[in-house]
Amino acid sequence: MSKDYPIPAGYLERETEVKKSRFIARVYPVSDRDDVRTYVDQAHLDYPDARHVCWGYQIGRPGSAAEAAMNDDGEPSGTAGKPILGVIQHKDxxxxxxxxxxxxxxxxxxxxxxxxxxxxxxxSVLSAVDRVVQQARVQATVQFGFADEQPLRHWCDGHEGRIDAISYTTRVTASVSLPVAQQQDFSAFCESQKMDYRFET
Structure with a gap:
């Protein structure tokens, strides 16, 4: 189970100039590597004639990130991606x-x-971007009959829940992510629907 941590509230762009070189910095909230690829590709499209498009990211809680990476995009090794990632890590x-x-x-x-x-x-861009708190979430695995899928989706829609994966055999098995604050409500809902459920530790 993860703890709450700050993430960027949204996209922001800032430009700085150093000895006539322009540095255009963008910040995005991301949840996986696909998001990173999408935004890096977009930067190449937006600035097709730029000499370098460098980046750094971390996914997960600061201090114990699930994933982090960086790219110098042709700048001398360690002079671009590493300082970008260093500032991200310093910003918690x-x-x-x-x-x-x-x-x-x-x-x-x-x-x-x-x-x-x-x-x-x-x-410059990380200091300017607003922050929101990423709520601590917990994962649950739920098994139920086909008729119960709609009630589960309805519960998730009303309680910031998310169905991350679902499979169908003789019964339905769903992997659900929900805010820790909703854990008791979810237990009560599953019991009222006679669903089998367990929380991942």
């Missing part, structure tokens, strides 16, 4: 992607200058 924020698009301005910045510029761009 989860489920976050920062992309920094660079237009070269004709003046070389050197490795130290690049590190400072990419970290500064990431800092």
């Amino acid at each position: 924020m989860g489920d976050v992607l920062v992309i920094v698009i660079r237009y070269f301005g004709g003046i070389k910045l050197g490795a130290g200058g690049l590190v400072r510029a990419y970290a500064g761009a990431a800092e």
Whole structure:
């Protein structure tokens, strides 16, 4: 079971300039690698003539992220993705992607200058973005008859629940994610519907 943690409230873009190089920083809330790919592809489409599109992200709770990665996109190794990810980790924020698009301005910045510029761009957008709290959630596995699928979906719609997976054999098995605060309500609902359920620990 995860604990509450802050995530970006939405998309934001900020631009900084260092020695005539433009650094366009974008922040997005992300929940998986597909989100990351989508937004990085979008940055390439939006700025097709940019020299570099660098990024860093972490998914999950800060300090024990389930997944994190970075990309220098042609900049010297460790001068772009690493400082971006370093700022993300310092900000104590989860489920976050920062992309920094660079237009070269004709003046070389050197490795130290690049590190400072990419970290500064990431800092500018992460400091400005609003935060929301990602509520702690718990996973449950539920088994029930075919007639009970609609009531379960209805309960989820009204209680911030989410059906992550569902399979059909002689009975229906669903994997449900719900806020920890709704756990007792969910137990009561399953018992009233005579569904078999268990919470993942």
